[in-house]
Amino acid sequence: MRDKVLVVLEERGAQNTRWLTDVFGDGITGETPIYSDLTWTTKYYSETFDLYVDEYDDLDEWIEEFTSDDCAVLRDALAGVILVRTGIATGDHHSQRIANSLSTDDMFLVWLDKRESVDDRELPLPWEVVQLEETARDRELNEKSGAARLKEILDVHTWPGTDRLEQEPADMDELITLMREARLRCQDMSDDEESQRYAMSLAEQIAKRI
Template identity: 30%
Template sequence: MKRDKILIVFKNTSTTDKASIIYQIFGQCLQETNFKNDDSIVKNLTWSTKYYTTKFDLYIDQCDSIEEWTTDFIDPMCDLLRDALAGLIIIGEIPKDTSLISKSVVDQESFLIWCHNGNQIELNELDDLNLKMAVSQSQVEFVQLDNSTDKNDYHDKVGTERIKEIIDTYEWTHSKSLNTPRGQKKVLPPQDNLESILTQLQQAKLHYESLDTDSTDAEQFASELAKEIADKLGL
């Protein structure tokens, strides 16, 4: 099935703030539409990069409880929507109990972004949390919505710029490649795997040093990390 929908769900967000966040992420796509703040579906939007364009529909939802919303969303009645999702973006405070995220909220071929819009979280704490989720094989990535900078200490994009980067690098099933002028060498899309791996190794080094290197936890951590990096490299 063609995955051509992005679903963004807000927890307890005012109409004004909701529209502001949508424009931060999808503003370029909405320029030629009649988007209204209370719209729940915006069809036939265009996501463009220097390498491709693709058409998608934006679905917008709101809830009082992310936990209850996800419970409803993984019901078989929502199978058709989940199968059509390129990705799910959740806007709300990151829960203290991240086991909520371990549920198979979306298919493995879809991206899942949780955008924290509560009290500021230190970027290194967010990096550690993302590393923890990666080691546990969860596909979610946590992003802080409001940042004073566009990049972290590892020069990785953060905030809304990171959200756009995830959408940019998603493997759309129906994108249209842009032509390269004759005589100009074709430049391949940037692969974020290498940067991601280097960042992960830097974070892992700090985490590993905090463990007892003779412990079972350290051995398991190293084994899981090696497997994940090998998968990213296609080994």
């Protein structure tokens, strides 16, 4: 079962791993190589997984070991890989070597770039390049970066054997009644600001019922 996430650090230390705590929760600092039975929970599902934390001094040497037969069992158990790296070399071959060693159809692969400014943030699929720190470009394009984007990736990942949380279906009769009452009430309102406030309140009520 693919229920393990591998984080590969360029270097350890509080300054370089604080994002781990932001993403995976208190106590996840990267100082321990394995964190077992963590839980990732969203509105729709709850999944138990293990977090593995490794590091490298020489990326080529690390890839050589990771792609060897000795690590085949680990590779087959991975739901995703988050590789921390400063920059992306032109024609980078590291990402392709890692991807070629994996069955990536049901995995996520993230290249977490530590540079302060990123223009060439593209890598061949299935990799996604995520900027560790928010940049002016992210703000301009309204794109998430760092821990916020990593959380999104984990949220939408299709975990094997995911335990979907049961939800009560929306009561359509109740929603229709609510809308009718709202229409009648709005007809009696002459103040635009009051109407807008009521519309926002109504939208919140409907969202809670869906």
